Amino acid sequence: MLLEVKNLSVLFRTEVGPLEALRSLDFALEEGETLGIVGESGSGKSVTNLALMGLLPANALVKADQVRFAGQNLDLNSQEQLRKLRGSQIGMIFQDPMTALNPSLRIGYQMIETLQRHLPLTKAEAHKKAVGLLERVGIPEAEKRMKSYAFELSGGMSQRVMIAMAISCKPKLLIADEPTTALDVTIQKQILDLLVELQKENKMSMMLVSHDLALVKKYSQRVQVMYAGEIAESGETQNLIQHPHHPYTFGLLKARPSAHEGMAKGDLYAIPGVVPSLRERPQGCQFHPRCFRATELCKTQAPPVKTSSTRFRCHRPLEAP
Amino acid sequence: MRELFLELFKDLKKNKGAFAGLWVILFFITLGLLAPILSPYPPDQVVDGALRLPPNSHFQGHYFLFGTDDIGRDLLSRLIYGSRVSLWVGLSVVLLSASLGTFLGLSAGYFGGWVDRVISRTMDFIMALPSVLFAIVIVAVLGPGLLNAIVAVSIVALPNFTRLIRAQVLAEKNKQYVQAAQLYGAGAFRILFKEILPNCVAPLIVQASLGFSEGVLNCAALGFLGLGAQAPTPEWGTMLSDARSFLESSPWMVNLPGLCILVVVLSFNLLGDGLRDALDPRLKNRT
Amino acid sequence: MIVFFAKKMLEVILTLLGITFVCFLLIRLVPGDPVLLLIGERNMDPVAYAEAKQKMGLDKPIPVQFANYLGQVVKGDLGTSVISKNTVWSEFIERFPATLELSLVAMTFATLLAIPFGIIAALRKNSFFDYFLMGTSLTGYSMPIFWWGLVLILFFSVHLGWTPVSGRISIEYDLPLRTGLYLVDSLQSEVRQSEGLLPFWSALKHLLLPSIVLGTVPLAVIARMTRSSFLEVLGEDYIRTARAKGLSEFRVVLIHAFRNALIPVVTTLALCFGSLITGAILTETIFSWPGIGKWIITSISARDYPVIQGGVLIIAGVIVLTNTLVDLIYIYLNPRMKNALLK
Numbered sequence: 001m002l003l004e005v006k007n008l009s010v011l012f013r014t015e016v017g018p019l020e021a022l023r024s025l026d027f028a029l030e031e032g033e034t035l036g037i038v039g040e041s042g043s044g045k046s047v048t049n050l051a052l053m054g055l056l057p058a059n060a061l062v063k064a065d066q067v068r069f070a071g072q073n074l075d076l077n078s079q080e081q082l083r084k085l086r087g088s089q090i091g092m093i094f095q096d097p098m099t100a101l102n103p104s105l106r107i108g109y110q111m112i113e114t115l116q117r118h119l120p121l122t123k124a125e126a127h128k129k130a131v132g133l134l135e136r137v138g139i140p141e142a143e144k145r146m147k148s149y150a151f152e153l154s155g156g157m158s159q160r161v162m163i164a165m166a167i168s169c170k171p172k173l174l175i176a177d178e179p180t181t182a183l184d185v186t187i188q189k190q191i192l193d194l195l196v197e198l199q200k201e202n203k204m205s206m207m208l209v210s211h212d213l214a215l216v217k218k219y220s221q222r223v224q225v226m227y228a229g230e231i232a233e234s235g236e237t238q239n240l241i242q243h244p245h246h247p248y249t250f251g252l253l254k255a256r257p258s259a260h261e262g263m264a265k266g267d268l269y270a271i272p273g274v275v276p277s278l279r280e281r282p283q284g285c286q287f288h289p290r291c292f293r294a295t296e297l298c299k300t301q302a303p304p305v306k307t308s309s310t311r312f313r314c315h316r317p318l319e320a321p
Numbered sequence: 322m323r324e325l326f327l328e329l330f331k332d333l334k335k336n337k338g339a340f341a342g343l344w345v346i347l348f349f350i351t352l353g354l355l356a357p358i359l360s361p362y363p364p365d366q367v368v369d370g371a372l373r374l375p376p377n378s379h380f381q382g383h384y385f386l387f388g389t390d391d392i393g394r395d396l397l398s399r400l401i402y403g404s405r406v407s408l409w410v411g412l413s414v415v416l417l418s419a420s421l422g423t424f425l426g427l428s429a430g431y432f433g434g435w436v437d438r439v440i441s442r443t444m445d446f447i448m449a450l451p452s453v454l455f456a457i458v459i460v461a462v463l464g465p466g467l468l469n470a471i472v473a474v475s476i477v478a479l480p481n482f483t484r485l486i487r488a489q490v491l492a493e494k495n496k497q498y499v500q501a502a503q504l505y506g507a508g509a510f511r512i513l514f515k516e517i518l519p520n521c522v523a524p525l526i527v528q529a530s531l532g533f534s535e536g537v538l539n540c541a542a543l544g545f546l547g548l549g550a551q552a553p554t555p556e557w558g559t560m561l562s563d564a565r566s567f568l569e570s571s572p573w574m575v576n577l578p579g580l581c582i583l584v585v586v587l588s589f590n591l592l593g594d595g596l597r598d599a600l601d602p603r604l605k606n607r608t
Numbered sequence: 609m610i611v612f613f614a615k616k617m618l619e620v621i622l623t624l625l626g627i628t629f630v631c632f633l634l635i636r637l638v639p640g641d642p643v644l645l646l647i648g649e650r651n652m653d654p655v656a657y658a659e660a661k662q663k664m665g666l667d668k669p670i671p672v673q674f675a676n677y678l679g680q681v682v683k684g685d686l687g688t689s690v691i692s693k694n695t696v697w698s699e700f701i702e703r704f705p706a707t708l709e710l711s712l713v714a715m716t717f718a719t720l721l722a723i724p725f726g727i728i729a730a731l732r733k734n735s736f737f738d739y740f741l742m743g744t745s746l747t748g749y750s751m752p753i754f755w756w757g758l759v760l761i762l763f764f765s766v767h768l769g770w771t772p773v774s775g776r777i778s779i780e781y782d783l784p785l786r787t788g789l790y791l792v793d794s795l796q797s798e799v800r801q802s803e804g805l806l807p808f809w810s811a812l813k814h815l816l817l818p819s820i821v822l823g824t825v826p827l828a829v830i831a832r833m834t835r836s837s838f839l840e841v842l843g844e845d846y847i848r849t850a851r852a853k854g855l856s857e858f859r860v861v862l863i864h865a866f867r868n869a870l871i872p873v874v875t876t877l878a879l880c881f882g883s884l885i886t887g888a889i890l891t892e893t894i895f896s897w898p899g900i901g902k903w904i905i906t907s908i909s910a911r912d913y914p915v916i917q918g919g920v921l922i923i924a925g926v927i928v929l930t931n932t933l934v935d936l937i938y939i940y941l942n943p944r945m946k947n948a949l950l951k
Binding site: 338442445446449450451452453454457458460461462464534538541542545546547548558561565568569572575576578579580582583586587590591594 | 622623626627630634637638639743746747749750751752754755756758759761762766882883884885886889890893894904905908909916920923924927928931
C-alpha cells in the first residue's frame with residue numbers, strides 16, 4: 001500500500017465563519033495503481049490533492065487520523081516534512097499548463113532547478129537529463145526548447161513540459177489534477193497515453209483527477225466518486241461501472257453516453273440541481289436535494305459507509321440492474 | 322443616485338482608515354466654513370509685544386492656545402483660517418483640473434484622430450516634467466501668488482483626469498449601448514454626457530479625492546518656496562516658510578502648520594484609497 | 609527591433625523639442641521686455657538696447673528666433689546667467705554632482721529598505737507588521753517633506769546635535785574635487801593621507817538627513833508597490849507549481865516570485881525619478897544643499913531668466929532621458945516583450 005488516508009478533513013477559516021471543504025475521507029492507493037477521482041467542481045477533489053501536498057492556503061485547517069505514504073507517517077501540517085516529499089516522491093501536474101509555468105524563467109532553468117534540488121547532479125548532468133526528459137515526453141528539438149519561455153509553447157507542449165518536470169525525479173506518486181481539461185480533445189488522448197506509459201516505465205502510482213468519468217474510467221484501475229467533500233462511492237472501475245450503488249454515480253454514468261455499458265441509450269441526461277457551495281452544505285446526506293431516491297431519512301441522517309462490490313455512502317443504494 | 326451614495330457610505334465604513342479620514346476632513350471643512358466664528362482672533366490681528374509666545378500663553382489679557390508667530394499674530398486663528406485657504410485651494414485645483422480634464426478626455430477619447438493625438442501628446446508632455454518643477458515654471462512666468470499657484474497646480478494635475486476619462490471613453494465607446502444611441506441619431510454631446518459620463522463617475526471620484534491631497538500639498542510646497550500664497554495670507558505652507566528662521570526658538574510655529582498639512586493630506590489619501598477599494602468591485606459589476 | 613528603437617528615439621527627440629519650445633516661450637510669456645529680462649537690466653540706453661536686441665536675434669520673427677535658439681542649444685550654448693555672468697551650462701555642471709550624490713544616496717536608502725519591507729509585508733499579509741508598514745508608507749507619501757526635513761533638523765541637529773544643519777561637508781575640509789561626489793572624492797589617497805577618514809565621515813553625516821528626507825516619498829511608494837506586486841504574483845499558479853516541485857520557500861519567493869514581481873516595481877522606480885527632482889528642490893532649500901534644485905529656486909527669486917530657461921530645459925531633458933532608459937530596461941526584464949521585439 002503506497003498511500004493510506006484515514007479520516008481526512010479540511011476546514012477553511014473565512015470571514016463568514018469556518019467552511020468545511022472535506023469531511024472524513026478514507027482512501028488508499030497501491031503501488032503502480034491508478035486511482036481515478038471524479039467529481040464536479042466544488043466536490044473537493046482538488047482540495048484533496050492540495051491537502052496531501054500541503055499546498056492549501058494559510059486559512060486551511062487540515063486534520064487526519066492517519067496518513068501513511070511509502071511506509072512513513074505524514075503530518076499534513078508539517079511543511080518541512082512535505083517539502084521533502086514534493087517533487088521527489090510525489091509529483092503533481094495542474095490543470096492549466098499555460099499559467100502553471102513561470103513566464104519569466106526559461107523552461108530549461110525550471111527543469112534543472114527541480115533536478116538539482118532533489119538529486120546530486122552537476123549543472124551539466126542536470127541539463128543532459130532534462131533534455132532527455134523533454135525528448136521522452138515527446139517535445140521535438142528538446143535541446144532548443146530548453147531555452148524557450150513558457151509563452152512560446154502551445155498548451156499541449158506546456159503540459160508535456162509540466163509532466164517532464166513532475167516525473168523528473170522519479171516520484172512514487174503522480175497526482176494529475178485535471179491534466180487535460182484545458183487542452184484540445186485531440187491532444188487529450190496523447191497526454192493521457194503518455195502518462196500511462198510513463199507510469200509503467202517508472203512504476204509510479206497515479207491519482208487521476210477529473211470531472212470527466214469517461215476519461216477516468218478508461219485509465220484507472222479504481223475509481224473514487226466525490227461529492228460535496230465526501231466520497232460518494234469508490235471501488236474497482238469495472239464494478240463501479242457495471243453496478244453503481246450510489247445514485248450520483250448512476251447519474252454520472254447516465255449523463256455520459258459513452259461511459260455506460262449495458263444501459264439504455266436515450267436523450268442526454270443531466271443530474272438536476274447544482275453542487276452545493278461550501279456555505280450551503282445540506283443536512284443529512286449531501287446528495288439528497290438532487291437524488292431521485294431520497295427519503296425522509298436521507299434528509300436528516302448522514303448515511304454510513306457500506307461495502308459490497310463497491311464502497312458507498314447511501315441509505316437507499318441502487319440494487320443490481 | 323441616492324442609493325449609490327448610501328451603499329458607498331456603508332462600504333466606506335468598513336475601512337476604518339478611510340472612515341477616520343472622512344471625519345477629519347469634515348472637521349477641517351467645518352473649521353474652514355466657520356472660521357470667522359471659531360477663531361478667537363482675526364488672522365491678521367497683531368498684538369503688540371506678543372512676539373513668538375509659546376502655546377498656552379497669557380499676555381495682557383489675551384490667551385493664545387497655540388502661541389503666536391513672529392509678528393504677534395495668534396497661531397490658532399491663523400491655522401483655522403489656513404484650513405479655509407487650503408480647502409479652497411484643494412477644491413479649486415480639483416474643480417479646474419477635473420472639469421478641463423474631463424472635457425479634454427472626452428474629446429480625445431470620443432473624437433480620436435488628430436484631436437486625440439494633440440491632446441495626448443500635450444498630456445504626455447506635462448507628465449514628463451515633475452509636478453513641482455512644472456508648477457514652479459508656470460509661476461515663474463505668471464508671477465507669485467496664490468491664484469497663480471492654483472492655476473499652475475491645476476495644469477499639473479490635468480493629465481491625471483484627462484487620461485482617466487479618455488481611457489474610460491475608449492472602453493465604453495465600442496459598447497453596444499453607445500452604438501445603439503448612435504444609430505438612433507443621438508448627437509455626440511448627448512451620447513457623451515448621458516451615456517458615457519455616468520460610467521466615469523466612480524474613477525473620477527477617486528481621482529478627485531487623491532487630486533485634492535496633491536493639490537493641497539503642491540500649493541503648500543509652492544507657498545513654502547515663496548511662490549504661492551504671499552504674506553499675510555494664512556496659508557500653511559507660507560506659514561512654514563516664515564517660521565523657518567525660528568525653528569530652534571519657536572518650534573511650534575513650524576510644527577503646527579506642518580502637522581495640519583500632513584493630517585489633511587493624509588485624510589484625503591486615506592479617503593481616496595478607501596473610495597477606490599469601495600468603488601472598484603462595483604466597477605466590475607456595472608455593464 | 610530597429611524600427612522600435614527608431615520610434616523611441618523619435619519620441620524622445622519630439623519630447624525634447626517640445627520642452628525646448630516651452631522654455632523658449634517662457635521668456636516671451638513673462639511680462640516685461642525679453643531683451644531687458646535676458647540682459648538683466650532695468651533699462652538701457654536706446655543705442656545699447658538696439659545693439660543688444662540685434663545681437664541676441666530678438667528683432668527677428670518668432671520662428672526664426674526659435675530656430676536660432678534651437679541651434680544654440682544643440683551647440684551647448686544655453687545662455688548666460690545675469691547674476692553670476694557664467695554660462696548656464698557651467699553653473700549646472702558645478703551644481704549637478706551635489707544633487708546627483710544626494711539623489712543616489714536617497715534612492716539607495718529608499719530601495720534597500722522599501723523592497724525587503726514590501727516583501728515581508730506581502731508574506732505576512734494582514735499582520736501587525738503589514739498594517740504598520742502600510743500606515744507608515746501612507747504617512748510618508750502624504751508628508752510635506754519640507755516640513756519633515758525641518759522636524760528632523762529640529763530633533764537630530766538641534767536637540768541631539770548629531771547631525772549638521774546645512775552644507776555638504778564641514779568647512780574645515782578642503783576637498784580636491786575629482787568627481788564632485790564628496791563621498792567618492794573624500795576617499796582619494798591624498799585626502800586620506802592628510803586627514804584620514806574624517807572628511808568622509810563628515811560628508812556622510814551631512815548627507816544623512818537630506819537623503820532620509822528626499823528618500824521618504826520614494827520609500828513609501830516603492831514599499832507599497834512591492835507589496836501589492838508580490839501579493840499578486842504569490843497568488844499565481846506558477847508559484848503553486850514551484851512549491852509543488854519541493855523548492856525551498858526562499859527560492860520560491862526570491863527567484864520565482866521576485867522576477868515577475870519586480871517588473872512593476874521597476875516602473876515605479878522610474879516614476880520616482882521624477883518626484884526626486886521635485887523633492888530635491890524642496891530638500892536642497894531646507895538643507896542649503898548646493899545642488900540644482902536650490903539653483904532654480906534662487907534664480908526664480910532673482911529673476912535670472914536665462915538660468916530659469918536653460919536650467920529647466922536641462923533638468924527636463926535629463927528626466928526624459930532617464931525615463932526612456934528605464935522604459936528600455938523594463939522591456940529587457942520582461943521576456944515576453946523582449947521576444948516580441950526581437951521577432
